[in-house]
Every structure is written in structure tokens, then in C-alpha cells.
Amino acid sequence: MNQTKQVSHKLPDDHVQKLEQIAEVIAKYEAKPSNLIMILHAAQGIYGYLPYPVQKFIADKMNIAVSEVSGVVTFYSFFSTNPKGKHTILVCMGTACYVRGGKKLVDGLQKHLGVNVSETTEDGKFTLSVARCIGACGLAPAMMVDDTVYKSVNPNKLESILSKY
Amino acid sequence: MIQLTINNKNISAAPGTTILEAAKQNGINIPSLCYMEGVHKFGSCRICSVEVEGARTLQVACMAEVREGMVVHTNSKKVLKARKVLYELMLSDHSQNCLSCNRNQSCELQQLGEMLGVTENRFSTSSARESIDISPSITRDLSKCILCRRCITACKGLQGIGILDAQNRGFDTVISPAMELPLGAAKCAFCGQCTIVCPVGALKETDHIARVWEAINDPDIRVVMQPAPAVRVALGEMFGYPVGTSVTGKMATAMRELGVDDVFDTDWAADLTIMEEGSEFLDRAIAVLSGKKAVLPIITSCSPGWIKYIESYYPQLLPHLSTCKSPHMMLGALAKSYYADKIGFDPKKMFTVSIMPCTAKKFEASREEMVNRDARNVDAVLTTRELGQMIKQAGIDFRNLEDGTFDDPMGQSTGAADIFGVTGGVMEAAIRTVYVLVTGRELPFEKLHVAPIVGLDQIKEATLKFENVLPEFKLFEGFEAKVAVTSGLAGAKILMDQIVVGNSPYHFIEVMGCPSGCICGGGQPRSEDPDVRIKRLKAMYSEDESKTLRQSHLNTSILAIYKDYLGKPGGHLSHELLHTHYVDRSKENE
Numbered sequence: 001m002n003q004t005k006q007v008s009h010k011l012p013d014d015h016v017q018k019l020e021q022i023a024e025v026i027a028k029y030e031a032k033p034s035n036l037i038m039i040l041h042a043a044q045g046i047y048g049y050l051p052y053p054v055q056k057f058i059a060d061k062m063n064i065a066v067s068e069v070s071g072v073v074t075f076y077s078f079f080s081t082n083p084k085g086k087h088t089i090l091v092c093m094g095t096a097c098y099v100r101g102g103k104k105l106v107d108g109l110q111k112h113l114g115v116n117v118s119e120t121t122e123d124g125k126f127t128l129s130v131a132r133c134i135g136a137c138g139l140a141p142a143m144m145v146d147d148t149v150y151k152s153v154n155p156n157k158l159e160s161i162l163s164k165y
Numbered sequence: 166m167i168q169l170t171i172n173n174k175n176i177s178a179a180p181g182t183t184i185l186e187a188a189k190q191n192g193i194n195i196p197s198l199c200y201m202e203g204v205h206k207f208g209s210c211r212i213c214s215v216e217v218e219g220a221r222t223l224q225v226a227c228m229a230e231v232r233e234g235m236v237v238h239t240n241s242k243k244v245l246k247a248r249k250v251l252y253e254l255m256l257s258d259h260s261q262n263c264l265s266c267n268r269n270q271s272c273e274l275q276q277l278g279e280m281l282g283v284t285e286n287r288f289s290t291s292s293a294r295e296s297i298d299i300s301p302s303i304t305r306d307l308s309k310c311i312l313c314r315r316c317i318t319a320c321k322g323l324q325g326i327g328i329l330d331a332q333n334r335g336f337d338t339v340i341s342p343a344m345e346l347p348l349g350a351a352k353c354a355f356c357g358q359c360t361i362v363c364p365v366g367a368l369k370e371t372d373h374i375a376r377v378w379e380a381i382n383d384p385d386i387r388v389v390m391q392p393a394p395a396v397r398v399a400l401g402e403m404f405g406y407p408v409g410t411s412v413t414g415k416m417a418t419a420m421r422e423l424g425v426d427d428v429f430d431t432d433w434a435a436d437l438t439i440m441e442e443g444s445e446f447l448d449r450a451i452a453v454l455s456g457k458k459a460v461l462p463i464i465t466s467c468s469p470g471w472i473k474y475i476e477s478y479y480p481q482l483l484p485h486l487s488t489c490k491s492p493h494m495m496l497g498a499l500a501k502s503y504y505a506d507k508i509g510f511d512p513k514k515m516f517t518v519s520i521m522p523c524t525a526k527k528f529e530a531s532r533e534e535m536v537n538r539d540a541r542n543v544d545a546v547l548t549t550r551e552l553g554q555m556i557k558q559a560g561i562d563f564r565n566l567e568d569g570t571f572d573d574p575m576g577q578s579t580g581a582a583d584i585f586g587v588t589g590g591v592m593e594a595a596i597r598t599v600y601v602l603v604t605g606r607e608l609p610f611e612k613l614h615v616a617p618i619v620g621l622d623q624i625k626e627a628t629l630k631f632e633n634v635l636p637e638f639k640l641f642e643g644f645e646a647k648v649a650v651t652s653g654l655a656g657a658k659i660l661m662d663q664i665v666v667g668n669s670p671y672h673f674i675e676v677m678g679c680p681s682g683c684i685c686g687g688g689q690p691r692s693e694d695p696d697v698r699i700k701r702l703k704a705m706y707s708e709d710e711s712k713t714l715r716q717s718h719l720n721t722s723i724l725a726i727y728k729d730y731l732g733k734p735g736g737h738l739s740h741e742l743l744h745t746h747y748v749d750r751s752k753e754n755e
Binding site for chain 2: 056059076
């Protein structure tokens with residue numbers, strides 16, 4: 001089987017306390033299946049992301065199938081099943097940035113960080129993401145780290161940019 | 166009643182009827198694919214789109230309800246064009262290695278293409294989904310999935326489990342367990358109801374045909390085959406017989422023509438199961454009636470989908486299960502001990518094949534505890550569909566076969582064993598024997614049937630009062646045994662929840678994992694006949710009524726094996742060979 005999704009992560013130390021908080025949210029929403037999206041939204045706020053054990057916990061508490069919870073989590077791009085790193089790197093892959101080498105930046109970052117797009121480095125420091133356009137076409141190719149925009153980036157500059165974090 | 170016209174024909178239909186249903190009731194067939202009678206939930210494939218005058222867009226006939234004065238066209242130019250494009254788009258995302266597909270010529274997508282007159286591929290084909298997931302019972306080929314969601318309806322709507330659902334979005338959508346886990350890691354009961362409803366080759370049983378041919382063609386191997394009760398009333402459908410035709414004799418001959426050495430009958434082992442399970446029930450009831458502790462209700466254990474379900478979802482109730490192996494496992498164990506000793510053959514060179522209406526039995530046969538004397542009880546499990554395929558592969562002219570019989574010493578059976586294949590049958594068979602053991606008299610019911618537990622209702626119950634009992638069963642005098650029968654895991658959940666909260670009134674419960682029991686098990690031929698359940702049920706009861714002996718304890722070959730080999734029901738050797746234990750699977754893969 002071609003396993004595309006990572007299923008098990010090392011769970012955070014405060015896993016149990018966070019599940020208790022999520023249980024309170026579910027109780028507040030009376031465990032109604034129609035409130036699932038709201039509950040997942042709140043749960044992601046508490047836990048940071050929605051890995052399988054959290055989905056399973058929510059499904060059991062709400063008495064619905066975990067395949068249904070997972071179906072909703074994987075449908076909406078807002079929900080993440082991977083932990084977010086301390087910093088988020090956002091590479092622009094809009095038309096202008098793409099033709100000026102955005103793809104090379106993504107390749108360079110993947111190599112440098114050892115992760116694929118939408119994944120987080122093992123030390124939990126960086127999450128690598130791409131965006132279609134960040135509205136900075138004049139600065140192409142551009143990327144952001146958290147709220148800071150870096151302009152005219154090329155793969156050689158990546159190391160010095162990342163070393164600031 | 167609501168008045169409307171479909172294709173210029175005046176029609177009346179009850180409020181709440183869909184256009185598709187109203188058309189069908191009046192002899193108008195609207196092509197459909199994802200529609201499932203009775204439990205339809207998603208109008209996902211859109212193939213049944215029709216034109217409704219005054220409506221802005223085409224309407225989906227399986228979801229849109231009839232309205233007063235509605236004017237519907239099912240074959241207008243606009244409809245035909247849209248339907249064809251919908252079909253072509255579906256095909257553009259479907260693996261098209263049709264010639265090597267298990268469903269070639271029994272594929273609903275193929276049939277639909279023929280109906281719609283699609284003769285070319287206008288869109289290039291590339292399936293976005295390429296993975297194959299092979300579990301012990303069920304194989305999923307996602308490249309063939311057309312996202313119709315019937316399997317979701319079967320799993321969640323019919324069985325109440327919900328292992329499968331749509332994951333991801335757009336081109337990335339797959340029908341899969343949560344987080345795209347493989348089926349084997351997802352607490353699937355392996356009932357196989359999804360394989361019955363899949364219109365294409367995306368869901369099917371995991372193949373055991375190859376290993377059976379290999380064994381048959383090995384001159385050193387002795388192949389032992391046994392068919393389950395429900396196989397004989399459904400196999401004929403694969404050879405053009407009407408639904409509900411029994412083909413017991415031809416089936417036995419076909420097995421022999423395949424090259425099988427010993428053709429035994431799981432029915433024989435069903436009679437044996439009644440002796441073991443009946444005595445287990447009596448032991449537990451005697452303990453409770455004499456004020457000692459014993460776990461009641463006792464629950465039947467013949468259905469491996471049901472067993473995997475209770476192990477996964479109600480592990481605290483495992484002590485309620487009968488410890489009896491399912492009948493085909495008992496026969497497998499005895500073939501490689503009792504029978505092997507009798508004929509002086511090395512059990513390690515024996516290959517036991519069970520023909521089952523079931524996909525879960527494949528998993529059951531692979532369970533690690535199903536081994537005695539270093540030999541697997543059952544080496545391969547073929548579904549009814551797979552046996553049909555093998556008979557076709559071998560070029561056997563099934564319809565013109567002579568009727569054959571099963572081999573001694575494990576071929577004789579009573580009518581009580583036949584009804585093991587239908588909901589209520591195991592319980593009725595047990596009651597027939599237990600009643601005689603306790604009272605010394607035959608069950609005083611017409612044709613020996615326990616009428617309240619015959620039929621297709623989800624939950625059935627009956628009360629059996631014991632009076633004028635034999636002296637050795639004096640504790641039973643006046644005892645009213647309450648029994649319940651359910652088929653389908655949604656019904657099982659209801660009965661198990663009662664036990665969990667402590668208000669189950671029953672002493673004995675029969676559970677079959679598939680709705681209607683094994684007659685409509687996940688390994689049975691797919692049928693378009695809306696009355697398939699009742700027709701197969703009737704065929705099972707007529708098999709029963711056609712037998713001279715109809716109570717398990719009267720089966721002379723069963724009496725002989727106790728006398729010559731096993732000793733008594735529940736004895737030491739029975740426990741070694743015929744009984745098993747269960748595993749808490751609730752925490753697996755978490």
C-alpha cells in the first residue's frame with residue numbers, strides 16, 4: 001500500500017491535558033455531528049494540528065466514525081494533520097515568482113531542511129509551505145518566513161536567511 | 166397521490182417518491198449507477214440526470230422527489246448528451262485494463278457504457294489513484310474506484326460501522342479508511358458487504374484461487390473441500406439459474422471434477438456445532454439455575470465478521486461468546502486429525518479448502534490460533550463467487566452435471582444444518598436439539614420451525630418454556646429461555662448495548678454479521694433481484710424440510726464421531742480441536 005499520510009507522530013507531553021480541553025469543547029457543542037467543523041476548528045486551536053489520535057478521540061467522544069472526521073479534516077485545507085513548526089516558510093509559486101525560479105527555491109529548501117512541502121523539520125523549527133501568490137510580484141522570486149518578506153531570493157541566499165531563525 | 170408525467174406518460178406516485186422510483190414503478194428505466202434501493206444517501210454519480218420542465222438545470226432523479234404537475238423527460242437530447250459526458254468523465258479517471266479485471270462482463274460501468282452507446286474514449290485516461298490495498302479478506306484497487314460511494318452506504322448506512330468514507334478533495338479524493346490507513350489496520354469486520362455493492366472492480370475478495378489450483382495440481386497433496394450451507398442456494402445464479410435455486414448435488418459433482426480428493430460438507434460440521442454449542446448453553450444455564458456464576462446470554466460464534474466486530478468494539482463482552490470454532494474450522498481441524506488418522510495420511514500434506522458465502526472467513530482461517538498439531542485448520546477459503554469462477558475456468562458444464570453426494574465420514578447432515586445459512590437458523594437448530602435433550606420430546610412446533618425467529622427482521626425474539634422435563638434436568642422445570650436473533654452489525658450493536666448497560670433480557674443470542682445472514686454474505690454472487698433475500702431464505706428452509714433427519718443430534722455420523730473419537734460434547738478432545746479463544750482488538754493500531 002502506498003502510504004501517503006503520516007499516521008503516527010510523537011505526541012506532545014501535554015497530550016492528555018489537551019485532550020481534556022478538547023473534551024470540554026465537544027461537551028460545549030453537545031457532541032452534535034452538525035458541529036463537527038466548529039469542534040475541529042477549536043481542537044486545532046488547542047492542539048496545534050489534528051493527528052490521527054486526536055481525530056480518533058473526537059470521533060469516539062462524538063460517537064461518529066473516525067473515517068468521517070478524517071474525511072472532513074482532509075477536505076478543508078485549513079486543517080492540518082502535521083504539526084506546525086516554530087516558523088513557517090512560505091515560498092511564492094505565483095506566475096511571476098515561478099518563472100523567476102520559485103520552483104528552485106522550493107527544491108533548495110526541501111534539500112536544505114530535509115522535508116517535503118507541508119512538512120515540518122524533525123527539530124520542530126520550520127514548516128515548509130507554498131502559496132500561489134503573496135502579492136509581491138515585483139520582488140520575484142519572493143518568500144516569507146513568518147511575517148517577513150524576502151525579495152529576489154536565490155538558492156544561494158537560503159542558508160543565510162534561515163540562519164537568522 | 167401526486168400526478169406527474171414522465172416521457173408523456175401520466176403517472177401517479179406517493180408523496181416522497183423520487184423521480185427514479187416513480188419511473189421504475191411505471192416501467193421506465195432511468196440509467197443509474199450509485200443508486201442503492203432502500204438505503205440510498207448520495208446522489209454522487211449524476212448518471213440518472215433528467216430534464217424537468219421549468220427547472221433551470223437537469224435534476225438528479227434518485228434524489229429529486231416528485232411534485233404535482235411535474236413534467237419529466239428522461240431521454241431528451243439534452244439529457245442524453247449530459248449523461249454521456251458524465252459517463253465519459255467518469256471513465257477518464259478509471260483504470261481501463263478491463264480485459265484483466267475480475268469484473269470483466271459483470272461490471273456495471275461496462276454495462277452502462279453499452280446502454281449509453283459510448284464507443285470511443287474522447288478524453289485521455291489517467292487514474293489519479295493508483296494504490297492497491299490487500300487485506301486478509303478484501304482487496305481494494307483504488308485505480309478502478311469511480312467514487313460512487315455505494316460502499317460507504319453499505320458500511321455506514323447498512324452495517325453502522327463507517328470504516329470507509331471520502332478522504333481529501335477534488336482529484337485527490339479517495340474512498341478509504343481514516344487517514345488512508347489500509348483496511349487491515351482500520352477495525353474493519355471484513356464482512357464484505359462493500360464488495361457486494363461495488364459496481365466495478367475496486368472492491369473484491371482477496372484471491373485464494375491461485376493457491377487452490379496449485380494444491381489441486383500437486384500430486385502429493387490431498388485436497389479436502391467443504392461448502393457452507395448458504396453456498397448451495399446461490400452458486401446456481403452464476404450459471405444462469407433463477408435466484409433461490411438449490412444446486413447442492415451439482416455443486417458436489419463440480420468439486421470432484423475440479424480434482425478435489427475429498428468432498429465433505431460444512432453442513433456436517435454445523436450439526437457438530439449444535440452438539441457443542443448446545444451443551445455449552447446447557448452447562449451455563451444449569452450453573453445459573455443452580456445459583457452459580459456463569460456468563461449469560463451466550464452468543465453464537467459462527468460468523469467471523471461478527472467475531473472481529475465484537476473483538477474490536479465490545480471486548481468486555483467476549484466472555485459471552487460461545488467458545489465454539491465456526492463449523493468449517495471444526496471440519497478443517499477434524500480432517501487433519503480424525504480423518505487423517507483414519508485413512509493413515511500425513512495431515513501436513515492435506516490441503517483444506519472451504520467454500521464460503523463470506524469474505525471474513527478468509528481472515529478467520531489466517532488467525533494464528535487456528536492451528537492444531539502443527540497444521541492449519543483451513544488452508545484456503547474461496548467465496549461462492551470464486552468457486553463459480555474456478556468451475557468456469559475448468560470448463561465444467563455445470564448445468565449438465567449429474568447430482569453428486571458428499572463423502573463419508575464428514576458428508577452427512579440434517580436439515581438443522583442447512584438453516585445455519587440464514588438468520589435465525591442457528592438458533593432454531595440449537596433449540597430443536599436442546600429441547601429434546603432437556604424434555605425427551607420433540608419441539609412441539611409445526612414443521613419444527615420456531616416461527617418468531619424466521620424471517621428478515623433486524624431483531625427477532627422468542628421465549629421457550631421447558632415443562633415436564635427429564636429427571637436429570639429438573640432445574641429446567643418451568644424455565645423460560647428468552648432468545649434473540651439479529652443479522653447485520655447494526656442490529657448486533659443494539660443487542661450488545663443492552664448487555665453493556667445491564668438490561669438484556671436474553672439467555673441466548675444468535676448474531677450473523679451480514680444482514681439476512683450468510684445467504685446474503687459478502688462472498689455471495691451479486692444479484693440485481695430485489696427479492697434476493699427472501700428467495701434465498703426460502704431455498705434454505707426447503708433444503709431443511711427436504712431432509713429425512715432435521716435435528717442435529719440424530720445425525721448418525723455425528724453420533725459415530727463422538728463414540729469413536731471425540732468422547733462427549735465439550736470433552737477434552739473437543740476442547741483441543743473444536744473450541745477457540747478470542748482476542749481484544751480494541752486497541753490495535755492506535
